[in-house]
Amino acid sequence: MTSFGPDIHISINRLLARLAALAEINPIEGTAGCSRLALTDHDKAGRDLVVSWMRDLDLDISIDGVGNVVATMAGEIDGPPVMCGSHIDTVPTGGRYDGNLGVLGGIEVIETLRTAGITPHRPIAVGFFTDEEGARFQPDMLGSLVYVGGMALEEAHDITGIWGKTVGEELERIGYLGTAPLPAAPPAAYVELHIEQGPVLETEGFTIGALTGVQGISWTEFTLTGQSNHAGTTPMALRHDPGLVACRAAAFVRELALELGHPQVGTVGRIELDPNLVNVVPATATFTVDVRNTDNSVLLEAERRITEFIERAADEEGVSVASRKLARFDPVAFDPTVIDKVEAAAKALGHSVKRMPSGAGHDAQMLARVCPTGMIFVPSHKGISHNPAEHTDPSDIEAGANVLLSVLMELAAQ
């Protein structure tokens, strides 16, 4: 193994320059953000740019049948690489850091090693996975799901996205229908650098998050049907108001999240009344409930109690309830060894570090099915994400990329 000392650091200017160059592909005018939905011409242009950087570093590039791109730096020995990465697709109103940082941070780590003339013991790979955001093709984290064997390639190819094209058609059109085998051979380990997309690190004054796992997620849509009536002429006792029941449910979701305590979260982010007029008791109310927890038993309790509350409140109001699950993922726990290494690397580099779960989904949760996995978070200013105003201070980006460098070298040394 090549020796590795604390005097090796990534170049923040080079990394910021790459983040800026990638954000220039379909930038959102007047902002720092960009818009590159999966498998569009803009995504192709972003992929081409990132692949050109991988080529500049003489990496071994493989593209698989769902468009995942993995670039590998050879190690002293053969065998499965220690892998990092993330995604470069964005939501329609994306920021420049979400996903991109994990990919370009990995390229920066490899360029740092190359520049220092260091060959790692094991190979080190950096990849980007297709359609992590799910903004064009459902489900999200599609590329990493197929990568680990969670969905058959043919099934993925047949998914139709917004604008009517399939994943398979669009991969072929943009030239990213590769031939690398799927499911992929598991890496030796996987570490993903990502912005927090939440306010915790900034609010509590930490520079680095050592991720313990990903929260379980439950999304349910409820549709309540009552009786539309004139708001002036219908006495209160004769009403069947589905909007009222939706509102009572939203208040209960907050109460329940507080009662169950951290890390339980609960959100009613979407409410639609019909006909939605000032002087009409609505006929229907449709709303969503998003609840998340790292402990699946508590998440199941939250789901059960919310459903019970809504059914009881609807019954009292004389309103009927229909519901459908929009999404349900069990919590994912990351590998204790990788978590320890992230925490230790951050401390060794002099950064404050907090062990925390991720509230959002990431490709790392798919990789966790097949190899020891962890994540490194850096703060998001005001917790803003999926928004052109997304921002992370350069000093935090630098800290995160140096932690990634250190953890990858540690893992590659074994």
Add this chain to the structure above:
Amino acid sequence: MTSFGPDIHISINRLLARLAALAEINPIEGTAGCSRLALTDHDKAGRDLVVSWMRDLDLDISIDGVGNVVATMAGEIDGPPVMCGSHIDTVPTGGRYDGNLGVLGGIEVIETLRTAGITPHRPIAVGFFTDEEGARFQPDMLGSLVYVGGMALEEAHDITGIWGKTVGEELERIGYLGTAPLPAAPPAAYVELHIEQGPVLETEGFTIGALTGVQGISWTEFTLTGQSNHAGTTPMALRHDPGLVACRAAAFVRELALELGHPQVGTVGRIELDPNLVNVVPATATFTVDVRNTDNSVLLEAERRITEFIERAADEEGVSVASRKLARFDPVAFDPTVIDKVEAAAKALGHSVKRMPSGAGHDAQMLARVCPTGMIFVPSHKGISHNPAEHTDPSDIEAGANVLLSVLMELAAQ
């Protein structure tokens, strides 16, 4: 005065035939409803048809500068007529009874008298007022407001409606820019027959409502601004969720209406969240509060307590509040003598009768400013109105029109 006995009755078949004929002007396919927004070509066609019926009865027809049409049957003496009427414009998805019944019921009363060879002591007039619904031009009850001097004619002419035309332009275009003086000379009395548009008469088993007045109405729009955040990554304690405050407000409006008791009503009929996504704490919530009461002091208390609640709840959540009044009308009390006459006429004709306020606004509340005024309600099936499914049983329509006949004759005899 010509004698008038209980053996004189309106012809329900003739009245239903006119209601059906008027509903055939821009009918809503597959329903019993129709759509004739004020001063459109469809409204003109409806006006022309109703005026042709007035002409058939040799009535003296006057059209004023805001398009109100009044047809008068001469009495034994000159002087101000006893007047009835309503409106023939509809909401976009209108029923065939709302408004139309009061106008065609008045024509039916006059034809009944003509057929029986009866000349009333005082003149009897039937009118229809322009833009009662307010669906095209704001405010609603525009024609009757100008009729009683509540708005200057020039101001009314300058009102721009949906599709960009003004009242004055459209009156001229459809040929209903008349010259009868405004404000009009007050009638001797005014009585309006109307469907209830609520469920009370049907639910409680009454045939006739003797209206005591019109509820005061308060409409307020609240806009709450918080902090949009990721629903998975933002701990509950760091949230500023305007949607939650809106929902708590809606629950409070219901509680308050129940606490203040009948006839207080309160409705949150419109809620809009932005960005309205399952996994995003909203940035803003806009919602409306509609509260009504016959007692202005209670209505003022309701307005005050709702505002206080919202300000307190917003403050606790760290959300800012802006509000604007969309409408505010004080309660209107009808004339005790006219109310008594409606009740007595209903009883004399063998109908069950309930004294009640109107929860909706009507032209009668404008006429009440200048002459003794009352209203007659007939039941609305399930309280449905402003909807093609609006329905009143023929026997109830017959009962209401006969009460109108009786009350008009009583008033015209004095």
